[in-house]
Amino acid sequence: MATTTTTQSLPSNMLAAQIVGFHKPHSINKIPVPDINNLNPHDLYLKVAVSGLCHSDLEYLKGTFPHISLPITGSHEGTGVILAKGSAVDYFNVGDRILAGQTFGRCGECDICKGPENYRHYCPHRETMMSVHRNGAFQEYLIVDGREAALIPDSMSFATAAPLACAGMTSWRGVKQCELKPGQWIAIVGSGGGLGHLAIQMAKKAFGLKVVGVDARDEGLALTEEAGADLVLDARIGKENFVEQVHKHTDGKGVHAALNVSDAKSAAPTAAAITRDHGTVVQIALIDEVSLPFHDVIFRNIHLKGSFMASQAEIQEMLYTVVEHKIKLENNIFHGIPEIPRAVEMLRNGEYRGKACIVVDEGAPGTLPGDSRM
Incomplete structure (x- = not known):
């Protein structure tokens, strides 16, 4: 009825x-x-x-x-x-x-x-x-x-809410799944896209994290910077230079966790390469296979987790967080x-x-x- x-x-x-x-x-x-x-x-x-x-x-x-x-x-x-x-x-x-x-x-x-x-x-x-x-x-x-x-919060328009029904909730849960403490480092691989620019703001404003933003497109790098990443890196500079830059800004150890929202084949290995020993890579992007080098998994104990959208309570929490912290879409x-x-x-x-x-x-x-x- x-x-x-x-x-x-x-x-x-x-x-x-x-x-x-x-x-x-x-x-x-x-x-x-x-x-x-x-x-x-x-x-x-x-x-x-x-x-x-x-x-x-x-x-x-x-x-x-x-x-x-x-x-x-x-x-x-x-x-x-x-x-x-x-x-x-x-x-x-x-x-x-x-x-x-x-x-x-x-x-x-x-x-x-x-x-x-x-x-x-x-x-x-x-x-x-x-x-x-x-x-x-x-x-x-x-x-x-x-x-x-x-x-939807009273102070949020439908136009702001609609894209959050996937990009917002998926980014929010992905950052939460990294399980980091304020002041720690997170990398967002694919940072200049629809999910990435939201994840940067959520990580910084709601969780107090320091953010490495990674993209391989000029427009993506520009949006990464506008979203407030502490360190913006172009993935096209090559793995060796890339890892060196991340270590230079993270006490020589790498980020504590990385969130991968890019569907590029090299994105997950990139996320693992810049994550410190015993750290976590959270995979969000939908690709046929997620592959990490055995060296990172076995010798450095990098953990791989997946994150699928979000639950009802997580979505509700995300919507009010977007309002409270004035996260810009x-x-x-x-x-x-x-x-x-x-x-x-x-x-x-x-x-x-x-x-x-x-x-x-x-x-x-x-x-x-x-x-x-x-």
Whole structure:
């Protein structure tokens, strides 16, 4: 049974940007609106406000992720206003502004679901993710799992929140997984991208860490510096020179931990090379294989950890941290679902820095930064 107080009449169809074939642009289609009266207990029914464009959307278009059901609506970065909720939802109310989680249908019964809260989203029995078997946020109305969603702070706009639904929460959890103390050194490999420039600010402002920012693109190096890295290094100078520079600034030992958000094949070995003995490399970037030199793993005891998105509590913590510490998102805003193919092509060609989002509902309260909202 759904709880709803919406007085608006919903249309029969809605606009959506869909993947209809791999290696083809998104198709702008009219599709049926989800049934607001047929919700599962943990469902939230949203009127989508702003949707984020992630690098993973390029992978969806290529068919990189297995078992994608076509046609399917793109984007796993959604925000919106709750129009209705399922019978088991008690954390949210109709009318709340929320950031959607990406996953659906964890079982709630396995050891992982009953274990530490910050690992529940790893449930091996969860159903699927947005843009894989279920429609994503490039559409006007959307059903999401309330157990993976978070409240957007009143002082945050939808346009700021949407890109945080992947880049923000993934960076936040990655920095936390490094388990460092204030004053210690962290390296961000891939520091000048959508995740990297957020991770720099989170590491410095929220955790009090010193940051080595690593990138191999001129525009990435510029954004790394603007984000506040203590040491900015160009990975193109060669491994020997690179390691020497890091050691020079870290008491000759290297960083205490490194966070890899780059999908370059050499990125993980680079992260290990500049990490001090017994340190940790946290892998976030999605690549087919993560390979570290045996010398670093065996003789220097470098630990490799992975980090997968974030749990509900971690996402909520991240959103309030972004507000509290005034973490700046390099954002590119597009207006309207028909703009999505152009935004995707610009992402593919590297024509903007940072992140991008698409305003789906121009009339949603608090859509854009300004006045009292960041």
